[in-house]
Structures are given as C-alpha cells and as structure tokens.
Amino acid sequence: MESDSVIRALAALAQEHRLAAYRLLVTAGPEGMPAGALAEALGVPPSSMSFHLAQLSNAGLVTQRRQSRSIIYAADYPVMTGLIAYLTENCCAGSACGVKAAPACSARTSERSVA
Template sequence: MDSDEQASHVVRALGALAQDHRLAAFRLLIEAGGNGLAAGELAARLALAPSSLSHHLALLAQAGLVSQERRSRSIIYRADLAAMSALIGYLTENCCGGADCGIAVPACTIPAPCEGAAA
C-alpha cells in the first residue's frame, strides 16, 4: 500500500472512531478480545437501540476496525487487533524522529486469541 492509500485508510479509521458510541463500542470489543461480543450484548452495554448500534458497527467495519461472524442466531463482533496495531504503529512510527524524547510509546503486540474464541 502506498503512502497516500495508507494515509487515506488511517483517516477513515480515525473518522470512524471519532464518535462517542463508535469509540465506546470499539473499546468494549478490544476489552472482549478474541471472544468478541454479540450485537445484543453490545447494544445493552451501550444502552443503544439495535438499529443505531448496527449503523455504528457498519461504519467501524467499513473502516476495517471490526469483523463479524454469524454464530447461530447471533452476530458476534470482534475488534480487528491487527488493524488497531497498524493504526497505532502508523501514528507512532516517527515519534520524536527516532530520538529519545522520554515518552514511552507502548509496544503493540497482537495477543494470541483468547480461550474459547473461534478460530
């Protein structure tokens, strides 16, 4: 991906996160890890109508930040941890021009899927 495409992708991702409900949903999905959360559980935790949550999750999915999987009668949503790591990496790759600025940039590693998570 060239730098213009990468920048465009980052702008879409940041734009998708730049809304209270979407940011809260994404943070809950990050917390859930590889197990993800059912749409109904997300809606309940965020006190959102299912149709409103569906709209927000669709925008996060279009930005490449979440994935979905049908499991029986539920749709399970998961944060795309690789996309999150790439976004953070893009934002911090040139921190202080490589000089020690005294600010620790956390290393983003992709953990192994949580126990019980679908492969």
C-alpha cells in the same frame, strides 16, 4: 498502513458510541461480543448499534462472524496495531525515547527490536 485507511479508521472512531463500542470490543478480546450485547451494554438501540458497527466494519476496525442467529463482532487487533504504529511512526524523530517522556514511542521502539 495507508493514510486513507488511517483517516477512515479515525473518522469511524470520532463518534461517542462507536468509540465506546470499539473500546468494549477491545476489552472483550478475540472472541468478541454479539451486537445485541454491545447495544445493551452501551444503552444504544439495536438499530443504532448496527449502524455504528457497520461504520467500524467499513473502516476495517472490526470483524464480524455469524454464530447461530447472532452476529459476533470483534476488534481487529492487527489493524489496531497498524493504526497505532502509523500514529507513532515518527515518534521522537527516530531516536530512542524514554518511557517517561513518550511511553507510546518506547513501545514502538520495542516493537521494532522484536520484528
């Protein structure tokens, strides 16, 4: 993942409603949620939710698809994984990390061994 993409993604998440919406979409799984259901769940007006979802979409964090009259949003898991990988890339200076010391790093180390 390129640093400019990381900056856009982190900037999009650096707002209360967008972060809450993204976390809700991660919980919803690949099937996603309609924009209206997100707005209702978060207590945000639909017009504001549309703005926040557009910011997440522009940052590449979510996908959208039309289903009848609704737009369904879903977290883009490969982008999320890439963001986490970028943030933990230099964890423990490349040496093996202990689960207790740095759990995110040991997940990254496991990911390297699978790839």
